[in-house]
Amino acid sequence: MSAAPRIVSLLNQKGGVGKTTTTVNLGAALAAAGQRTLLVDMDPQSNLSLHFGVEADEGRASSTALFSSEPPDIEACIVEGRPNLSFIPADTELALVEGELAGRQDVQTVLRDALARLRGRFDAILIDCPPGLGVLSVNALTASGEVFVPMQAQxxxxxxxxxxxxxxxxxxxxxxxxxxxxxxxxxxxxxxxxHGKAVVEEIRSHLEQFRTADVPWRDCRLLQPPIRRNVKLAEAPSFGKTIFDYDPRCPGADDYRRLAESVLAMWAERVAPAAERG
Ligand SMILES: Nc1ncnc2c1ncn2[C@@H]1O[C@H](COP(=O)(O)OP(=O)(O)OP(=O)(O)O)[C@@H](O)[C@H]1O
Ligand SMILES: [Mg+2]
Incomplete structure (x- = not known):
């Protein structure tokens, strides 16, 4: 039986920290490394979709549709972006989901149940969360095996x-x-x-405190390398491109390529519990 995909939420309640940039470019690097990768836009700002030159609200099926009372087959929401790299776009209507679904019993598990239907189709699924810890982020966390936290050393x-x-x-x-x-x-x-160096040390020692604790971040590491500030990463989405399409030799492309190598090495070390169960 095919292994379950790695499902990762890119989460930080703070806005503008690099969630979407990381979802797109880490995803593109994983795809280039041979992982069949799906990106899910769970942010009503729909910035992820813009990285692929897809405008919101063009009448296409989106992540919002998954939350409707009669959801479409999730396959109908998937757009093929690049070889090995597909995505589910979002639209602004996704912002309404939070209020509309408040009374529904299955509200927290909608995304998990939808993604479960894709078993065997993908090796990695990255979910771009909105800034905030509301229903959309909780849906992403409920669907995920793990969380990556993009943040600044500030x-x-x-x-x-x-x-x-x-x-x-x-x-x-x-x-x-x-x-x-x-x-x-x-x-x-x-x-x-x-100052940045001091904050990095603070984060590192904070994580170290929990190595033997019974918390879901006991094995959390500072993934390498840090992604340097690089204006090419900010420019690429305005051309509807990933960093590898836009400037594959710039420092930003280099950093995300190496980050993908670290992530794959970590995954190889830690066999997913779901995959072990087959
Ligand atoms: N390494 C980088 N170097 C330069 N600019 C970057 C880098 N990473 C992200 N940016 C830019 O910073 C801004 C915020 O990044 P991004 O959209 O990825 O953050 P976000 O956490 O997804 O934001 P939001 O919470 O609004 O969804 C964007 O304009 C992006 O292009
Ligand atoms: Mg974003």
Whole structure:
């Protein structure tokens, strides 16, 4: 039987930290490394879709449709972006889902149930979460095996991380006991700042404290390398391109390629519990 895909939420309640940039370019790098990869846009801003030159609200099936009372087959929502790299776009209507679904029993598990129908189709599924820890992010966490946290090495970053890990713990304690937070990804990194270096150390030692604790982030690591600030990464989406289409030799492309190597090495080390069960 085919193995279950790795399903990863790219989560940070703070806006503008690099979630979408990382979902797209880590996803593209995983695809280039041979992983059949699906990206899911769970953000009503639909920025992920823009990276592929797809405008929101063009009448196509989107992640919003999955939450309707009569959802389409999830296959109908998938757009083939590049070889090995597909995505499910979002639209602005997704913002309404939160309010509309409040009373529905299965509200937290809609995405998990939809993705379950794709078993065998993909090796990796990356979910681009909106900024915030509401119903859409909880849906993503309920559907995921693990969480990557894109963040900056800045003042108060640790406080935001603690809050986020608290949400991961709540979901792991209830809806999804298999959920772990396995990686922090430093984005827009400026390695020369001494303040930045101090915050990186703070994050590292914070994570170290939990190595023997019974928490879903006990094995969380600072994934390597940090993604350097590189203007090409900010330019690429306005051309509807991933960094590998736009400028495959720039530092941003290099960093995401190496990040994908680290992620694949980590996955090889940690056999997924779901895959073990076959
Ligand atoms: N390494 C980088 N170097 C330069 N610019 C970057 C880098 N990473 C992201 N950006 C830019 O920073 C902005 C925020 O990034 P991004 O959209 O990925 O964040 P986000 O966390 O998804 O934001 P939101 O919470 O609004 O969804 C974007 O304009 C993006 O192009
Ligand atoms: Mg985003």
């Amino acid at each position: 003042y108060l970053a640790l406080r935001g991380l603690e809050k986020l890990l608290g949400t991961v713990q709540l979901v792991a304690a209830g809806l999804n006991p298999e959920l772990v937070c396995s990686g922090v990804i430093l984005c827009m990194h400026e390695s020369l700042s001494s």
